Amino acid sequence: MLLLVSPKDVNEAIEAIEGGADIIDVKNPVEGSLGANFPWVIKEIREVTPKNLLVSATIGDVPYKPGTAALAAMGAAISGADYIKVGLYGTKSYNQAVDLMKKVVKAVKDIDENKIVVAAGYADAYRVGAVEPLVIPKVARDSGCDVAMLDTAIKDGKTLFDHLDKETLREFVEETHRYGLKCALAGSIKKEHIPILKEIGCDIVGVRGAACTKGDRNEGRIERELVKELVELCRQ
Amino acid sequence: MLLLVSPKDVNEAIEAIEGGADIIDVKNPVEGSLGANFPWVIKEIREVTPKNLLVSATIGDVPYKPGTAALAAMGAAISGADYIKVGLYGTKSYNQAVDLMKKVVKAVKDIDENKIVVAAGYADAYRVGAVEPLVIPKVARDSGCDVAMLDTAIKDGKTLFDHLDKETLREFVEETHRYGLKCALAGSIKKEHIPILKEIGCDIVGVRGAACTKGDRNEGRIERELVKELVELCRQ
């Protein structure tokens, strides 16, 4: 299982890299759970990250505006992101989500066929009126994405597991694999969740708080020792 | 006064070019008044447009998400747009609008200092809760934009002049010029409005319906003869 870590600045990115993270994720939490960061921040983090590691960037908790989303995805790809994540926040149905993701996929793959596009849904979609998490694998499949992901929309301390139980998540992973796609799971994941995610077959786990001092995503800072522990749990 | 025309496809773009339009504007009306079109559409229109003419592209009626907006602006600039227009839809105050536009300006000018950034407000902002049109010149000034623009948010047949009278628009133009910026006005503009816009000193007028057969922005199509008439009115 690969470990994706979300630093908030270059110093934290270096800690994540030194700790052995597989994917360095650029977010801007001020703009939402999957808030987009600025082109210059993506570039800067891409520059400090070794070539063999992937940089992921999110383009936001997007409204149902495929044109804006496609332009933003292009901006992220040009800025150096290898993974382009899209938070399916304002799309209210499978159809809208597929429509938007198809345009994002085309924008990204026109630049580089090898870039990876991630359709990210929310485990707590019902709290924000977003599309149901259990249809994300089909959305990813039908729009040509590479990865189906879940995160939590509202960061109120509730974790992925507070909204979806292990058996439901297992079904999510298996359905994604059946479609030949990879699966990423995030959402205030704690150390003790990692073995469970491995057990159900998850490909990528996303963390921030668990890699921070005191487990605090806001007040704490990412430290390489904590990242190392998580990496080991993922590798076991 | 320059004439900006908004075609909806390449054929219409050619009509606008042949008719003598100064700026070819790429929009996607399905996504709103200033809806964004896709990177490949911007590129295609840039390719058919002569070098000496400018291509304008809008990045959407954007929410208050500076990160997403900056990435989308970068996408539009990379796709070939010379003018990058941003519809200040979800920004609820002068402060939010300045914050968002500053990030867009940085993203665009990092690519090419000569690209032009347009802060577009809505004459009928009160109908959608957007920032008051009369502060757009200050927003443009304080964020480093080149042009302050007004359009209408809701396309229900009401024109720019139904929401703001001539004297208010004149003050808008004069304040914009006082700050050393250019001014663009649009919003279901009809032929008879053009002399008024010239009289008050407007730099750029934006049209679509007035350049279409039967004056119908939806059912009609842009024709070069109609564009020519408008160009002449602008040049007189």
Place this chain on the structure above:
Amino acid sequence: MLLLVSPKDVNEAIEAIEGGADIIDVKNPVEGSLGANFPWVIKEIREVTPKNLLVSATIGDVPYKPGTAALAAMGAAISGADYIKVGLYGTKSYNQAVDLMKKVVKAVKDIDENKIVVAAGYADAYRVGAVEPLVIPKVARDSGCDVAMLDTAIKDGKTLFDHLDKETLREFVEETHRYGLKCALAGSIKKEHIPILKEIGCDIVGVRGAACTKGDRNEGRIERELVKELVELCRQ
């Protein structure tokens, strides 16, 4: 494929019976797409319907109130309904929908194990904030229902096929069958849709307008000749 017809009174019910409908469905359109009718109406229609035909009754486009829903389901079952349909309107997620349906199933099966419980989602769920239609098969499976159904929430002339295309519906049917359940589809179904529904393997099709004079669900009335035609299409 079985034909379910929704009469609005006893006379129409008799026409549906004489026309050969397989299931006589009691609704109260004034209370919504899957609006509940009164106990005495269900009883009356059960009385005029031959023993070998099934009577279906809906308990409403229900809010997320499992207690109220379970009591209403019990009321419908006691009134004589063989099929108990529940419109999953106010449940905002898979979890809420499963919770509510489990209670309904228990209430109904406590009365008679052979009664059939139908979890009904909406093809246009995104228009009303209801749970995504593509998770209804899992909801039905995990709550112990017998049938997974889709209808349209808003009766504005748009049909099932305006919201979900044939391939998506086929996947819905196949997933439902994979779980060992039956599948019902409705939503302003027209005569020409019936062969398509048969082709994709649908078990039960629900109609009203198509069985009415002039195809008009509101102003027209169900006529046995029209029902016969539909039955023949289902049997072919």
Place this chain on the structure above:
Amino acid sequence: MLLLVSPKDVNEAIEAIEGGADIIDVKNPVEGSLGANFPWVIKEIREVTPKNLLVSATIGDVPYKPGTAALAAMGAAISGADYIKVGLYGTKSYNQAVDLMKKVVKAVKDIDENKIVVAAGYADAYRVGAVEPLVIPKVARDSGCDVAMLDTAIKDGKTLFDHLDKETLREFVEETHRYGLKCALAGSIKKEHIPILKEIGCDIVGVRGAACTKGDRNEGRIERELVKELVELCRQ
């Protein structure tokens, strides 16, 4: 004055019975102030309650859906409730409330003429947009109910008396009596309110917190000693 006590499970019901409560009330607070409980819970409490005591059950804080409400009322009656309470939550006017209650009355009285139907309004109706409490007596009269009741919609520690003063409540009681109906009052009633309710002529008082340890409706449990004290206050 009769004492109605609302236990949350069978053990509490037994405490209420042993304490001398006149009416054992089955609610499901998770579903709202007058949330409905499940058929099997009503049955179970009916079974442990002596024949000479009445069991009351609420069918929910109902929306304006007379069909669903009538079916649910039937479910509650069949499950053994002697009193059927309906929370007039989603009915926005006298007319809507009368319409809904008429259907509930018919559904219940068709089963047993002696069952009692309670039209329950909310003293704090203005906080939730429900029908004004002062018209509940007319609603009860014009729909054929037996009892007009008031409770509070939002359980935030405010009592009945925080929303309606003693003189207004007295008028409520007197108007109800003038129509030949009984009157029930509830809403975080404390011990010291009971003599006031007796003084103004109230027929039934509903409590939960006041019968619980530490007066805490959530953390406390009903105890027979506390119920006895309340019974004595009601009998004096």
Place this chain on the structure above:
Amino acid sequence: MLLLVSPKDVNEAIEAIEGGADIIDVKNPVEGSLGANFPWVIKEIREVTPKNLLVSATIGDVPYKPGTAALAAMGAAISGADYIKVGLYGTKSYNQAVDLMKKVVKAVKDIDENKIVVAAGYADAYRVGAVEPLVIPKVARDSGCDVAMLDTAIKDGKTLFDHLDKETLREFVEETHRYGLKCALAGSIKKEHIPILKEIGCDIVGVRGAACTKGDRNEGRIERELVKELVELCRQ
């Protein structure tokens, strides 16, 4: 029964006076059903109206702002209105309505004890979330008003009788009389409603459309002949 007529300008006021109206009512329909007109309009109409006729003025469909309402009532009284009508639009309960009306009564009676204060509710209160019409008599009584009135909040062609039937209105009138107050009824009243209003004992009927050419409150104008006919119907 007295006839209150609502002209929209001085010329119409003269027609109403010449036609024999008992009360000349000053409204400003642009600001709502009971929209307030300006001080200078009230003064002007007071000046053209004979001393023996009463002038009524409304202070608006008011929010729950007793201070603003009291100041506006004072403005209307000082401008010459004899009747001060208050549309209880934003008050959501009996308590709020009584609070606001008490302050209005004090403001008006401090100027002149003989001025008449009218508490006006809406027959279609449920459509706008205003206080239930059937509690208006108690509101008037408990705040010291002189008249309890009903009108319709939304002018969509529906009349008073579309929202409240004759028996309910009769009860409204009788309850008002029992409290020693006068009763006024309005709401797209047509000629044929007048005998019914007389029969149930109404004291004042308010009209506009019925006194206009073609019965059209918007496009028509008040004419003295039409007013005369209505006066005769009221006097019979």
Place this chain on the structure above:
Amino acid sequence: MLLLVSPKDVNEAIEAIEGGADIIDVKNPVEGSLGANFPWVIKEIREVTPKNLLVSATIGDVPYKPGTAALAAMGAAISGADYIKVGLYGTKSYNQAVDLMKKVVKAVKDIDENKIVVAAGYADAYRVGAVEPLVIPKVARDSGCDVAMLDTAIKDGKTLFDHLDKETLREFVEETHRYGLKCALAGSIKKEHIPILKEIGCDIVGVRGAACTKGDRNEGRIERELVKELVELCRQ
């Protein structure tokens, strides 16, 4: 710079007068940031205030109802207020604000040309959907007001300076002066803000909390010593 102090009763008014305040302001905080007080309160405070001092009264955080506002402004003026302040809360655009203020100005100046009318906007207008603060000077100019003012709409401890920085406020003051009008600023102003307001040229500063014991606008009371300190800061 003049000091405006907002007492909540006559005793506090006397403290403000004794402390040397220039303007005694009558508000009713229960009805909002610029909530209106009752006619009798304005009169009472006018009576205890020396002739040479001005009394200010607000007519509320008003909706877009020019008729109601004009009547209320007349009520305040007749009650003795020299300054009439209007909170532009429900006006959503420059046009609506000018329309409303014109009617208020006419109502007030018809009574006494020397009365002063204040157009008050909100620094945090974006939080309540009110008109942008930066257009208030133009609103005041175009409607014939004497003073352009800013306050905060929501009293949550944030001050004027939390919503608008010093340079923006300076531009507000200068634009107001350019139009020949006076400028007033308020919004949880603290002692340390006063030199800044003086520096940018503000004419009138409004306070309450800063003149109260413990700086607490709610629990504290205005004391003459504190008022004196503020007066000195204003005079320096």
